[in-house]
Amino acid sequence: MRDDTIYEDGDVKEAIRRLPEPVYNDRMFRIKRALDLSMKQQILPKTQWTKYEEDVHYLDPYLKEVIRERKEREEWQKK
Numbered sequence: 001m002r003d004d005t006i007y008e009d010g011d012v013k014e015a016i017r018r019l020p021e022p023v024y025n026d027r028m029f030r031i032k033r034a035l036d037l038s039m040k041q042q043i044l045p046k047t048q049w050t051k052y053e054e055d056v057h058y059l060d061p062y063l064k065e066v067i068r069e070r071k072e073r074e075e076w077q078k079k
Helices: 010-017 021-039 060-078
Strands: none
Touching: 010 060
16 A cells, blocks of 8 residues: 555654554555564565556545645735
8 A cells, every 4th residue: 555655754654643543454464564574574476466457546535635734824924
């Protein structure tokens, strides 16, 4: 999942905070599994790899909304 490796700036952290609980839990599971495999110096079995066409940008709608809200706030503060 590409969104699991995105750099966490303020907007991304807010988008992650807004994720529904099951999506957030799935994200944390993938990150913990990656850290565990890294510590063990193992590779995820190929049968468990995410195929490119199955990769979902689950964070995208939340991130777009956070960015839109931030820009709107900045516009209001200019006035």
